[in-house]
Amino acid sequence: MPRWGPARGIRRRPWWVALAGTVLVAGMSAASAQVTVGPAEFTGRWSLPFEEGGPETPACWETKDARLECKPVAQAMGMLADGRVFYFSGLEGQENSAPGPSAGDMRDSPSRLLDLRSGAPQWSTPSTPTGGASNPDRPGDPAGAAAGLAGVPGRPGDGLVGSAWGTAGGPEMAPTAPPEDAEANDGDMFCADIASLADGRLLIMGGGDWYTEPGVSAPGDDTGGIGLSEVEGLRSARIFDPVTSSFTQAGNMKYHRWYPGSLTLPNGKVLVVGGATKRVKSTQGSQVRRTETFDPATGQFSENYSGPESETSLPLSPRLHLLPTGKVLYAAAGQSWAPFGAAADEALYGMLQLYDPESQKWELLQPHMLGARDGAGSVLLPLDPPYDTSSVLTFGGTLGPPPGSGAGAPLSTLMRMDKDGNLTEKLTRFNMLEARWNPSGVMLPDGTVLAVGGSSTSDTTAPGTGLATRTVELFDYRNETWYSMARIARDRTYHHSAVLLPDGRVLLGGHAPPASGVQGGDMGGPFANNDRDPSFEIFSPHYLFRGERPVVRHVQAGIRWGETFDVVTRQALSAESVVLVRLGSPQHIIDSDQRMIRLAFTRKSGRLAVSAPPNGAIAPPGYYYLFMNETTRRGTIPSMARVVKIGPERDLSEARQPFPDLGPSEIPEGSANEDGDSSPTAPLDEQVSKVLGVKLFDGQPVKPAPALGGRHLGQPAGHAAV
Numbered sequence: 001m002p003r004w005g006p007a008r009g010i011r012r013r014p015w016w017v018a019l020a021g022t023v024l025v026a027g028m029s030a031a032s033a034q035v036t037v038g039p040a041e042f043t044g045r046w047s048l049p050f051e052e053g054g055p056e057t058p059a060c061w062e063t064k065d066a067r068l069e070c071k072p073v074a075q076a077m078g079m080l081a082d083g084r085v086f087y088f089s090g091l092e093g094q095e096n097s098a099p100g101p102s103a104g105d106m107r108d109s110p111s112r113l114l115d116l117r118s119g120a121p122q123w124s125t126p127s128t129p130t131g132g133a134s135n136p137d138r139p140g141d142p143a144g145a146a147a148g149l150a151g152v153p154g155r156p157g158d159g160l161v162g163s164a165w166g167t168a169g170g171p172e173m174a175p176t177a178p179p180e181d182a183e184a185n186d187g188d189m190f191c192a193d194i195a196s197l198a199d200g201r202l203l204i205m206g207g208g209d210w211y212t213e214p215g216v217s218a219p220g221d222d223t224g225g226i227g228l229s230e231v232e233g234l235r236s237a238r239i240f241d242p243v244t245s246s247f248t249q250a251g252n253m254k255y256h257r258w259y260p261g262s263l264t265l266p267n268g269k270v271l272v273v274g275g276a277t278k279r280v281k282s283t284q285g286s287q288v289r290r291t292e293t294f295d296p297a298t299g300q301f302s303e304n305y306s307g308p309e310s311e312t313s314l315p316l317s318p319r320l321h322l323l324p325t326g327k328v329l330y331a332a333a334g335q336s337w338a339p340f341g342a343a344a345d346e347a348l349y350g351m352l353q354l355y356d357p358e359s360q361k362w363e364l365l366q367p368h369m370l371g372a373r374d375g376a377g378s379v380l381l382p383l384d385p386p387y388d389t390s391s392v393l394t395f396g397g398t399l400g401p402p403p404g405s406g407a408g409a410p411l412s413t414l415m416r417m418d419k420d421g422n423l424t425e426k427l428t429r430f431n432m433l434e435a436r437w438n439p440s441g442v443m444l445p446d447g448t449v450l451a452v453g454g455s456s457t458s459d460t461t462a463p464g465t466g467l468a469t470r471t472v473e474l475f476d477y478r479n480e481t482w483y484s485m486a487r488i489a490r491d492r493t494y495h496h497s498a499v500l501l502p503d504g505r506v507l508l509g510g511h512a513p514p515a516s517g518v519q520g521g522d523m524g525g526p527f528a529n530n531d532r533d534p535s536f537e538i539f540s541p542h543y544l545f546r547g548e549r550p551v552v553r554h555v556q557a558g559i560r561w562g563e564t565f566d567v568v569t570r571q572a573l574s575a576e577s578v579v580l581v582r583l584g585s586p587q588h589i590i591d592s593d594q595r596m597i598r599l600a601f602t603r604k605s606g607r608l609a610v611s612a613p614p615n616g617a618i619a620p621p622g623y624y625y626l627f628m629n630e631t632t633r634r635g636t637i638p639s640m641a642r643v644v645k646i647g648p649e650r651d652l653s654e655a656r657q658p659f660p661d662l663g664p665s666e667i668p669e670g671s672a673n674e675d676g677d678s679s680p681t682a683p684l685d686e687q688v689s690k691v692l693g694v695k696l697f698d699g700q701p702v703k704p705a706p707a708l709g710g711r712h713l714g715q716p717a718g719h720a721a722v
């Protein structure tokens with residue numbers, strides 16, 4: 001395991017040690033010891049839900065053509081360098097077709113911009129909010145369509161059969177191309193992947209073209225006709241420019257990709273892998289097996305192929321992480337639902353695999369100790385100097401390749417890779433407190449990982465029958481323990497997303513499960529809400545309740561790899577760590593580019609001399625939050641983030657700080673359509689002061705907290721008596 005921050009001669013008291021003296025032990029067993037405790041200093045606090053237009057604007061409204069149009073749902077997000085949040089919707093138009101999505105009713109998913117910098121949420125709409133892509137293969141090649149319907153393989157690299165076909169010298173042909181149909185759903189961003197480019201723009205790769213197959217219809221009928229709802233993966237990619245709030249189209253990918261995975265490489269190019277050519281009627285026997293690389297300088301993709309080892313089989317939205325070696329780890333998890341299996345070669349989903357961008361080849365490492373998992377969270381843990389090892393945390397998800405077990409598991413694992421490439425794996429010391437499928441994992445500035453959202457069972461295996469997990473957990477890798485945190489107010493099962501904000505809070509939004517099959521979509525209690533949810537909630541983590549935050553008074557805007565730069569602060573003596581956190585871009589609970597880099601530093605008078613990451617394998621070029629964490633008697637407290645650009649160039653101008661040091665005011669209460677059921681409403685300092693019996697921010701030691709019924713904080717058994 002990486003050490004907890006660079007050793008600087010200050011004896012730090014981890015927050016769970018501070019906690020241990022203040023709690024009452026309620027019960028203990030080896031893997032699920034819990035104590036009751038309540039203060040937000042330990043459990044954090046969630047805002048009430050809020051949504052675009054406020055509660056007075058209905059979630060959906062009827063348009064002239066008698067269809068429902070709805071507020072977008074944040075199924076994917078991209079954090080912008082100026083502090084705003086870009087997000088786009090999923091399963092747009094599903095409201096028009098219960099039970100089950102009908103291809104003719106689906107709509108291209110629109111995007112929004114959410115601005116929280118003033119304290120009150122404000123929304124704006126990009127020009128061409130759906131991104132403006134259309135399926136480059138539509139209308140289809142008639143010969144290809146016929147061949148695809150008959151199950152004839154397509155181009156080499158499209159899949160298992162296509163690859164074999166191509167290797168054997170078979171003629172290339174397009175996989176079935178969707179027929180001309182309703183034009184409003186041919187370029188859907190839904191289930192595309194999103195990445196932040198080094199210049200701050202967002203790249204959105206793939207997505208879907210909904211259509212009906214075979215689509216038998218009368219002349220002039222533009223509804224798509226009668227048949228099975230199908231979606232074809234898009235070759236399209238769009239680029240969102242935050243300066244102009246508009247999209248441009250990148251070059252097309254060679255392969256169709258619905259649910260691809262992507263990852264930013266050390267040189268700033270973006271690797272795109274996997275994804276499906278078709279949702280239901282793949283004729284290829286596998287997902288797309290070849291990778292492509294996007295070059296921001298040309299705006300084009302190029303195929304990576306240097307032989308059969310350039311291909312592999314991965315589930316949808318594969319969990320990928322860039323390791324310090326510059327290689328890409330596939331963490332044996334993804335979204336891998338399918339009632340009769342997803343691919344002929346899906347056994348590979350349970351293998352840990354390593355991709356080398358230099359040789360363009362995959363290496364099979366070993367089976368993951370839990371095998372393949374669907375809907376598992378996966379987070380690269382903080383990278384510490386000298387950056388020669390790395391660890392990946394995976395948690396939750398169902399077990400087994402498709403169709404899998406269907407039930408979420410509470411298991412979490414750690415994989416560690418050393419500088420020689422040796423990989424070891426183990427279960428964490430404690431399991432999660434609750435079994436969950438599809439949890440988001442957000443890296444916080446203090447190095448802990450917040451797991452939020454999900455369901456007891458897979459929404460994709462049995463839509464509408466899961467129980468939402470509204471509990472929230474925090475992983476502390478120093479003791480490999482999960483802690484129970486304040487609960488969320490809304491169900492956030494499939495197609496939700498969460499990002500770290502520049503002020504150290506966490507923005508959680510979305511929820512767009514597949515229709516349950518019941519008219520209206522919702523099965524009713526106790527099952528999770530099956531309707532799409534456009535609301536957001538904001539988490540104020542434990543460290544925001546510990547007193548005054550340290551202040552970074554100056555840091556330069558652009559930091560060159562390998563240089564030494566100054567962080568000017570009055571808290572130089574009590575600084576615990578300086579960390580970089582890459583701006584978030586999650587989709588399907590995974591953000592492959594999420595990474596935290598701890599930086600070595602030396603203390604000077606009124607400043608820290610900090611060593612930048614050495615290269616792009618540690619910190620790929622682009623925008624990062626820079627937080628300075630301070631050691632206090634009550635635990636670690638992070639500063640507000642400055643947004644810095646890491647890469648080959650330095651920029652000595654002042655780095656932007658999107659949120660002011662005092663922070664925005666709280667999100668207004670009652671700003672969503674329904675009331676939340678679990679968020680406290682009193683100002684946070686009043687609540688905690690009441691619980692603790694002391695004034696919160698007077699710098700006095702914390703008095704022991706009384707037990708609070710109904711709220712629990714997991715506690716490692718070995719530390720309960722400290």
Ligand SMILES: [Cu+2]
Binds near residue numbers: 190191495588
């Ligand atoms: Cu999806």
